[in-house]
Amino acid sequence: MTDNYHPQQNHLLAALSADTYSRLQPHLELMSFPLGMVLYESGDTLHHVYFPLDSIVSLLYVMKNGASAVMPVS
Numbered sequence: 001m002t003d004n005y006h007p008q009q010n011h012l013l014a015a016l017s018a019d020t021y022s023r024l025q026p027h028l029e030l031m032s033f034p035l036g037m038v039l040y041e042s043g044d045t046l047h048h049v050y051f052p053l054d055s056i057v058s059l060l061y062v063m064k065n066g067a068s069a070v071m072p073v074s
Contacts, residue, residue, distance in 0.1 A: 005030055010051040 007028050008014040013021065028051075033039075039050060039057070050057065059071045 005053050007051065007053070009053045013051050 007025065007030075008021070013024075013028075016024065030053075031050075033055075040046065057073050059073055061069045061071070063069070
């Protein structure tokens with residue numbers, strides 16, 4: 001990982017008050033994921049929250065007929 005990233009590059013983290021951010025900061029970890037990685041499958045239990053810094057995260061919907069639709073969320 002590079003030191004060029006700072007968690008507050010994420011707009012949600014940047015909007016937190018200094019007090020709230022200081023309580024959350026010790027739990028943040030910079031992660032790198034390969035292109036196309038699935039973070040969660042439908043029905044999975046969420047164990048982590050991700051705050052993207054330089055990426056796009058999207059929701060992929062698969063319809064009953066096999067068609068799919070993508071909705072960017074960040």
